[in-house]
Amino acid sequence: MSSARLEVIERNCKGCSICVEFCPKNVLEMDVFLVKVARPEDCIKCMQCELLCPDFAIKVHDA
Amino acid sequence: MAYDYDKSIRPGKLPHIWCPGCGHGIVMKGLIRAMDTCGLDRKNTAIVSGIGCASRLPGYLDACTLHTAHGRAAAFATGVKMAKPEMTVICCGGDGDGTAIGGNHFIHACRRNIDMTYVIMNNFIYGMTGGQFSPCTPTGAKASTTPYGNPDPVFDISKLAIGAGATFVARTTAAHPREIDKLITMGIKHKGMAIIEVLDDCPTTYGRRNKFRSVVDMMKHLKANAVPAVAASKLTAEQLQGKFLTGILFQEERPEYCAQYAEVIKKAQA
Ligand SMILES: Cc1ncc(C[n+]2csc(CCOP(=O)(O)OP(=O)(O)O)c2C)c(N)n1
Ligand code: SF4
Ligand code: SF4
Ligand code: SF4
Numbered sequence: 001m002s003s004a005r006l007e008v009i010e011r012n013c014k015g016c017s018i019c020v021e022f023c024p025k026n027v028l029e030m031d032v033f034l035v036k037v038a039r040p041e042d043c044i045k046c047m048q049c050e051l052l053c054p055d056f057a058i059k060v061h062d063a
Numbered sequence: 064m065a066y067d068y069d070k071s072i073r074p075g076k077l078p079h080i081w082c083p084g085c086g087h088g089i090v091m092k093g094l095i096r097a098m099d100t101c102g103l104d105r106k107n108t109a110i111v112s113g114i115g116c117a118s119r120l121p122g123y124l125d126a127c128t129l130h131t132a133h134g135r136a137a138a139f140a141t142g143v144k145m146a147k148p149e150m151t152v153i154c155c156g157g158d159g160d161g162t163a164i165g166g167n168h169f170i171h172a173c174r175r176n177i178d179m180t181y182v183i184m185n186n187f188i189y190g191m192t193g194g195q196f197s198p199c200t201p202t203g204a205k206a207s208t209t210p211y212g213n214p215d216p217v218f219d220i221s222k223l224a225i226g227a228g229a230t231f232v233a234r235t236t237a238a239h240p241r242e243i244d245k246l247i248t249m250g251i252k253h254k255g256m257a258i259i260e261v262l263d264d265c266p267t268t269y270g271r272r273n274k275f276r277s278v279v280d281m282m283k284h285l286k287a288n289a290v291p292a293v294a295a296s297k298l299t300a301e302q303l304q305g306k307f308l309t310g311i312l313f314q315e316e317r318p319e320y321c322a323q324y325a326e327v328i329k330k331a332q333a
Contacts, residue, residue, distance in 0.1 A: 012077050016084035017277070018084060051089075055081075056092070061065050062064050
């Protein structure tokens with residue numbers, strides 16, 4: 001599968017950690033109150049993070 | 064890949080006012096996807112709300128929006144639909160707005176079977192005003208006004224809507240984002256009153272008082288206790304204890320109010 005590019009819109013992220021907890025591949029981490037893309041190479045583009053983010057703060061793109 | 068929400072949101076409106084983790088944002092995204100799927104012309108779509116955190120939703124959307132008085136979304140929406148039946152009319156708001164102060168408007172809009180879609184975000188509490196109990200606060204749960212636990216029985220919003228006469232009734236949760244847009248899409252396409260109840264989370268005024276350690280806990284609870292209505296018949300009453308049914312709960316065809324009213328006008332003018 002082609003790799004993913006994860007975009008975090010830092011202005012919108014409120015650090016709720018929903019995306020981190022529901023990512024099945026442990027791609028994301030919390031960095032204090034902001035999400036950090038820790039292991040982008042593991043992303044399977046399931047879209048869960050983007051769908052569940054209440055704040056329009058994370059987008060999954062094709063690399 | 065990445066969904067283009069930006070084209071549906073009024074410029075400069077994000078970040079929104081909702082608390083970290085508040086499910087209203089997830090519902091708003093689902094509503095945007097449903098409106099896109101239905102190919103709605105924003106100039107011909109009215110989104111109407113009352114008052115509350117949930118009722119802030121229309122203010123973010125690039126459509127014809129009305130932020131009205133507490134509990135009065137269905138009444139204003141009825142006015143819009145009667146004056147302009149060609150418009151797609153969508154109501155949204157909270158459980159407090161729709162079933163406490165607005166309960167009367169809610170049931171009568173259902174009874175009339177007027178062609179609109181009402182997305183009701185049920186987070187079991189009055190979020191905006193600091194967590195007073197609503198008619199949907201679970202019995203025994205804590206709210207700012209029920210510090211010893213809520214003695215009241217609850218309204219089941221979907222059952223209320225079915226009993227009152229809505230002709231499309233469905234339920235999902237903020238933890239099921241793809242089902243949110245699927246059901247809203249079906250509701251918009253349905254000719255008549257469609258109620259989409261979304262069980263939602265308010266970590267700020269409900270979660271922290273009711274032993275949810277975090278918003279993630281609340282989302283996991285919603286995920287774990289949702290039972291698709293189609294699977295429920297195979298389960299015993301015991302297995303269904305504490306669960307909520309999701310998916311389409313009721314659907315029928317019945318004359319729609321604007322069409323009926325047009326007949327009255329025709330007769331009166333004959
Ligand atoms: C006539 C009137 N009464 C009371 C209020 C105070 N009030 C504002 S929002 C609200 C409750 C909102 O709860 P809900 O609809 O469940 O939405 P949430 O904030 O939980 O999303 C109340 C009681 C008001 N604005 N107007
Ligand atoms: S798309 Fe799926 S796998 Fe990739 S970061 Fe998001 S949740 Fe994780
Ligand atoms: S779900 Fe959204 S707001 Fe919450 S931490 Fe992730 S990117 Fe930030
Ligand atoms: S108070 Fe509750 S309902 Fe209101 S924005 Fe915060 S989390 Fe959402």
